[in-house]
Amino acid sequence: MSQYEPQKTEPEIYRLWEKSGFFNPDKLPKRHKKSFTVIMPPPNANGPLHLGHAIFVTLQDIMIRYKRIKGFKALWLPGADHAGFETQVVFEKKLEKEGRSRFQIPREQLYQEIMEFTLANKKVMESQLKRLGASCDWTREKFTLDENVIKIVYQTFEKLKNDGLLYRGKRIINWCVKHQTSLSDVELKYEERKSPLYYVKYDVPELHSFITVATTRPETIPADVAIAVNPIDKRYENFIGKYAVNPLNNEKILIISDKTVDKDFGTGALKITPDHDKADEEIFGKHPEINKESKPVINFFGKMEGEKIPAELVGLKVFEARQKAMEILKNNNRLNVEFAPAGIDENYINNAALCYKCGSQIEPLNLANQWFVKMTEKPKGGKFSLRDLAVRAVKSGKIKFIPKRFEKIFFHWMANIKDWNISRQIAWGIKIPDEGTADVFDTWFSSGQWPFAALMSAKKDDFQKFYPTDVMETGSDILLFWVARMIMLGLYATGKVPFETVYLHGLVRDINRQKMSKSKGNVISPLEMSEKYGTDAVRMSLVVGNTPGSDPVVSEDKIRGYRNFANKIWNAARFVMMNLPENLKDIDAFAKKSRKNNALKTEDKKNLKELAMMAKKMTKDMDNFKFYSAAEQLYHYFWHVFADKIIESSKPRLNGSDTKDKSAAQYVLLEILKKTLILLHPFMPFITENIWQTIPNKQKNLLMIEKWPE
Ligand SMILES: [Zn+2]
Incomplete structure (x- = not known):
């Protein structure tokens, strides 16, 4: 044992573990009986791992190694996600760099290239x-595009279909014009934007009057089918049931009343444009008295198209068309100056929905033949909707969230959940099994089935042996995208919760609490750091100070600090080993003899007791998912108690002439070293295993399957 060189030894240690076969729960010794299962959130197979991945690897590996040492049949099932839209976006950027575009590549070829x-x-x-x-x-190991995984995804799709939970409909979807695909509600980001509010007059000939509507989107006026007011709004009492004239195409549209209209917004009169607004679509659906068919005026390229629009608008992009429509209205004296100068409130602020990938403003479009999963309706012959299944599981405590505060976010989202559009107009993904479509599934539709799909397709009987799984550990940012969907689909497809505990971690931040991003230049690569300081140091930096759900702060200094800790461990171990009795072959025999001699001093007993108490406290933390606290205690104990005090104070005894006392000191040091190595192993697996392999031991076991000291 000389200088500790993690770069050289870590890969060797990993090979040693792999060779043992103990990563496979079926190969573990007999004492490992009860299963403990974690399904790895499959990383997106579209780029190198970043610190966010390193966090989940560290936390999950800590859980698995801990349970394995504690005698569980520990299974951590790895996987990779094809990550549909996400991967296609990464691939498109690559194409762009090469001067190519996905729209010029035949679909089959594109799929092959992305594969x-x-x-x-x-x-x-x-x-x-x-x-x-x-x-x-x-x-x-499983991949979301494995044939037997796809088979299971199709079975769930069939089941949803047979249970009446699936429909194909003409529904407003969130359309990204740049990416030419629809996005689910959770894939949008919102940004406050200045968006002028136009006060537009619609003539009401029967009353020899007009009604004024406030809108941010005058270019969609040609697609209006009605005007809605609140039934309790006295101002418009006489207008309900009358017809107004569309100021851009002279069509007659009905004035209706609907309770959901906010009478305090704008003028209290709302134009209803079901093809370009979700809320309008809902109102339209509730009012059969509207005798007009809804027809879109914007196409999938974000350009004006349709029979009923003024010729000047045809072919214009949405923003240009807005300007043009405003000019036409102004020239025809259709802007009402009572409400704002020139009839336009220039300072109106809107919460704009944007594509979470490219930031383009989302165009709500009505795309026919989209697949939807009903979230709030009961299946045929069933008792609970998908939403209710999930809510009940969390409310009853069958699924626990760590930290608990995320339950509130979960319930809030579930209370407001809308039907899930699961079709995507991209090439990369699992094709929807329907002849009439080229669409693929939303990637979360397959990953939402991951815990049971992975186990059902991995090895025979795995599903029976390992489902429900124990812990789902993942980033809090995908609670709604993923965790909620896994709970719903897991319960629906198998009748059982997919996991019992959800552990959520936050987003890694730099020392100034900034998000890490390439553009800011503050990204720390976990792999580079591993090469520089060793993986154990990286892992410790990701655990200490990282309380569940909050954003951990990581810096190179912090990692360097734990490299120093690794060196401290190495040097302490080296000291203990160098001071062992000469030619010692078996530590167990030595320990037995030492205990027989009974030469322990009061201080030795006190030291061993202190270790036992620390181990007990730390074990409790491990069982309560307080890994940050367990790691901190160990760090403090090893450095400030074991290395600084116990080792230092044993030096005169080791050099003394009292052989019995010397042997007692050797025994105590070895005991503490052995136990702390086991306790440290889940956090710093490489260095602990490395040292363990140098301890003279007749039964050459791997540390990774040693017994936990309690
Ligand atoms: Zn986009």
């Missing part, structure tokens, strides 16, 4: 997971 790209990335990702010490069972 090759994804499989290459998947390989890189696997080697990186290994580098970070992930003790997952590679013999069970």
Whole structure:
């Protein structure tokens, strides 16, 4: 044992573990009986791992290694996600750099190219997971595009269909013009934007009057089918049931009343444009008295198109068309100056929905033949809707959230959930099994089935042995995208919760609490840091100070600090080993003899007791998912108690002439070293295993399956 060189030894240690076969729960010794299962959130196979991945690898590996040492049949099932839209976006950027565009590549060829790209990335990702010490069972690795996974996804689709929970409909979807695909509600981001509010007069000939509507989108006026007012709004009492004249195409449209109209917004009169607004679509659906068909005026390229629009608008992009429509209205004296100068409130602020990937303003469009999953309706012959299944599981405590505060967010979202549009107009993904469509599933539709789909397709009987799983550990940012969907689909497809505990971690931030991003230049690569300081140091930096749900702060200094800790461990271990009796072959025999001699001093007993108490406290933290606290205690104990005090004070005894006392000191040091190595192992697996292998021991076990000291 000389200088500690993690870069050299960590890969060797990983190979040693892999060779043992113990990552596979079926290969664990007999004492490992009860299963403990974590399904890895499959990383997107479209780029190298970042610190966000390193956090989940570290936390999940800690859980798995801890339970394995505690005698559980621990399974950590790894996987990779094709990540539909996300991967296609990454691939499109690559195409852009090469001067190509996905719209010029035949669909089949595009799929093939993205597949090759994804499989290459998947390989890189696997080697990186290994580098970070992930003790997952590679013999069970799954990919979301594995044939037997797709089969299960199709079965769920069929079941939804047979249960009447699936429909194909003409519904407003969130359309990204740049990406030419629809997005689900959770894939939008919102930004406050200045968006002028236009006060537009619509003539009401029967009353020899007019009604004024406030709108931010005058270009969609040609698609209006009605005007709605609140029934309790006295101002418009006489207008209900009368016809107004569309100021851009002279069509007659009915004035209706609807309770949902906010009489305090604008003028209290709302134009109803079901093809370009979600709320309008809902109102339209409730009012059969509207005798007009709804027809869109914006196409999928974000341009004006349709029979009923003024010729000047045809072919214009939405923003240009807005200007033009405003000019036409102004020239025809259709802007009402009572409410704002020139009839336009220039300072109106709007909450604009944007594509979460490219930031383009979302165009709400009516796309026919989209697939939707009903979230709030009961299945045929069933008792609970998908939403209710999930809410009940969390309310009853069958699924627990750590930290608990996320339950509130979960319930809030579930209370407001809308039907889920699961079709996407992209090439990359699982094709929807329907002849009339080229669409693929929303990637969350397949990953929402991951815990049961992965286990059902991994090995025979795995589903029976390992489902429901124990913990789902993932980022709090995908609580709604993913965790909520897994709970709903898991319960629906299997009748059981997919996992019992949801542990959520936050988003890694730099020392100034800034998000890490390429553009800011503050990104820390976990792989680079591993090469520089060793993986154990990286892992410790991601655990200490990282309370569930909050954003951990990571810096190179912090990582360097734990490299120093690794060196401290190495040097302390080296000291203990160098001071062992000469030619010691078996520590267990030595320990037995030492205990027989009974030469322990009061201080020795006190030291061993202190260790036992620390181990007990720390074990409790481990069981309560307080890994940050367990790690901190260990760090403090090893450095400030064991290395600084116990080792220092034993030096005169080790150099003394009282052989019995010397032997007692040797015994105590070895005991503490052994136990702290086991306790440290889940956090710093490489250095602890490395040292363990140098301890003279007749039964050459791997530390990774040693027994937990309690
Ligand atoms: Zn986009």
